[in-house]
Amino acid sequence: MAKIVVLGAGISGHTAAAFIKKKLGKKHEVVVVSPGSYYQWIPSNIWVGVGRMSVDQVRFKLKKVYDKWKIDFKQAKAVSIHPEGNEVINRGFVTIEYTDPEKIGETEQVDYDYLVNATGPKLNFEGTPGLGPGKNTESVCSCDHAIHAWEKLQSCIKKMEAGEKQTFLVGTGHSMATCQGAAFEYILNVAYEIRKRKLEHLAELIWITNEYELGDFGMGGAFIKRGGYITSTKVFAESFLIENGIRWIKRAGVFEIEPGKANYETLDGEKNSVEFDFSMLIPGFSGVGLKAFDKNNEDITSTIFAPNGFTKVDADYTPKDFEEWKAADWPETYRNPTYRNIFAPGIAFAPPHSISKPMKSKNGTAIFPAPPRTGMPSGVSGKIVALNIVNLVKKGEHDLKHRASMAKMGAACVVSAGFGMTKGSAATMTVFPIVQDWDKYPEWGRSIKYTMGEPGLAGHWLKWTMHYMFLHKAKGYPFWWLLPE
Amino acid sequence: MSKTKRRGYYEEAYPPMPTKTTMFWRKEIFFQTYRFIVLNIKIIRIVVMGHS
Ligand SMILES: Cc1cc2nc3c(=O)[nH]c(=O)nc-3n(C[C@H](O)[C@H](O)[C@H](O)COP(=O)(O)OP(=O)(O)OC[C@H]3O[C@@H](n4cnc5c(N)ncnc54)[C@H](O)[C@@H]3O)c2cc1C
Numbered sequence: 001m002a003k004i005v006v007l008g009a010g011i012s013g014h015t016a017a018a019f020i021k022k023k024l025g026k027k028h029e030v031v032v033v034s035p036g037s038y039y040q041w042i043p044s045n046i047w048v049g050v051g052r053m054s055v056d057q058v059r060f061k062l063k064k065v066y067d068k069w070k071i072d073f074k075q076a077k078a079v080s081i082h083p084e085g086n087e088v089i090n091r092g093f094v095t096i097e098y099t100d101p102e103k104i105g106e107t108e109q110v111d112y113d114y115l116v117n118a119t120g121p122k123l124n125f126e127g128t129p130g131l132g133p134g135k136n137t138e139s140v141c142s143c144d145h146a147i148h149a150w151e152k153l154q155s156c157i158k159k160m161e162a163g164e165k166q167t168f169l170v171g172t173g174h175s176m177a178t179c180q181g182a183a184f185e186y187i188l189n190v191a192y193e194i195r196k197r198k199l200e201h202l203a204e205l206i207w208i209t210n211e212y213e214l215g216d217f218g219m220g221g222a223f224i225k226r227g228g229y230i231t232s233t234k235v236f237a238e239s240f241l242i243e244n245g246i247r248w249i250k251r252a253g254v255f256e257i258e259p260g261k262a263n264y265e266t267l268d269g270e271k272n273s274v275e276f277d278f279s280m281l282i283p284g285f286s287g288v289g290l291k292a293f294d295k296n297n298e299d300i301t302s303t304i305f306a307p308n309g310f311t312k313v314d315a316d317y318t319p320k321d322f323e324e325w326k327a328a329d330w331p332e333t334y335r336n337p338t339y340r341n342i343f344a345p346g347i348a349f350a351p352p353h354s355i356s357k358p359m360k361s362k363n364g365t366a367i368f369p370a371p372p373r374t375g376m377p378s379g380v381s382g383k384i385v386a387l388n389i390v391n392l393v394k395k396g397e398h399d400l401k402h403r404a405s406m407a408k409m410g411a412a413c414v415v416s417a418g419f420g421m422t423k424g425s426a427a428t429m430t431v432f433p434i435v436q437d438w439d440k441y442p443e444w445g446r447s448i449k450y451t452m453g454e455p456g457l458a459g460h461w462l463k464w465t466m467h468y469m470f471l472h473k474a475k476g477y478p479f480w481w482l483l484p485e
Numbered sequence: 486m487s488k489t490k491r492r493g494y495y496e497e498a499y500p501p502m503p504t505k506t507t508m509f510w511r512k513e514i515f516f517q518t519y520r521f522i523v524l525n526i527k528i529i530r531i532v533v534m535g536h537s
Binding site for chain 2: 147235238239241242243247248376409410411412422423425428430432449452454455456457458459461462484
């Protein structure tokens, strides 16, 4: 009997656990360790943050689903990995600390044959002084944050209804923050809510970003065939903001937030500030801070994890100049090269380099987005890790058959920009591949045939469909395994 | 306040603005139903191509 431990019950970990259990059945044991009692469909937090969905529409209790699937669920956070075991336990194990109210603070050592680290990102609010909920800005990165953002947004709307002007600042809250798409989606939804209440004359909306040009989205932008031209996503993104009455500040690395004021440095080295009444800024991401120890209890964190805390996998981490980056640098199996029974799909793996070109200000501050890893690659990498582990359990060591590189995989991103079955709107974007392959597509880095951007009501329907489809899948409702990642 | 908008010489003046016709087609139910089908096919194609 094999024992597979999955850390994290987000898009990646939940997908991996579901497929491993489905394919391996009763004879093998699957354990999921995750600190929250809920699964949350993070992309719909945008709608919670503008009051269009309740928190219970975007989340459900994990325990019920795992009981049905016969997966052992431990509501706890992993603290350290011991891939060689220690003098007591003669195989790999993870130390976990319970967050379950009934056992809170208790620790346990959970041994494994295979470990899937799908712990996603740590929302590194501390990386920017004054940033984040409970401090000076809001967030929509978790549903709890999104509820709070909506409360604050409502109070600003009330002020506008009383005739007071309000300034809304949305974007990236760190010079290397990523997830621009989510922030972009949020500002468009805030603009929609304000417009719907006919309050736009009292609102100033500002988009602040570390992108060199708008529409970079941390993937170096993209080129799209449209209106007889090949245009860049810069045009697409700027047009969307203009249409919604939003002005922008770009090439800006936010380094400090004071109450009602964001201080930032620009690529040309200037230090400026912008005032706000409401602000939602995405923090920098890092790994969740797991430690690793060898058999003798020596710290081997740097063997398993990159300096940013993400797990090293089968990527080429040799430092290279931007011009030398290759599609082949990106991982395909998400397997740790040192401890080959450890895998890290989703956001938890360390990317070999950014996708956007690295930029530094005159003062030496790096101001550019880190690589985003959206839902689709997170789900797909979770699934292929599951299928490979299943094959390892059944067939023993072999060349892993299932592969999914972000340089060979496309992504579909639906940026909602309004709500309602006839009034809603969204921009649907597809890129193929996510990481440019300049050898295969020398002109534009990606396939022009499969990369596209299109605004319209259909996009809203798509986003709506995805919300229900992915929750159906995550809840394990009939035929869940047929639905794509 | 004057209603005249003097466009030009600031960054926000250069991106394309959708025309009334474009805005109409973005909400037109039958056209959008057709686009919904097209977009689904395009996304499915990308999903299928993405992993082996
Ligand atoms: C507001 C917002 C909107 C987004 N919208 C979209 C979108 O429209 N489309 C799209 O494709 N992507 C979108 N994304 C990105 C998408 O949500 C992520 O790509 C995806 O959630 C990553 O999946 P993951 O499993 O790697 O990480 P997560 O989903 O973050 O899951 C990580 C899991 O690990 C758990 N964990 C953390 N620490 C520990 C620990 N120490 N031990 C054990 N478990 C731990 C967490 O509790 C969580 O369950 C959005 C993101 C945000 C923030």
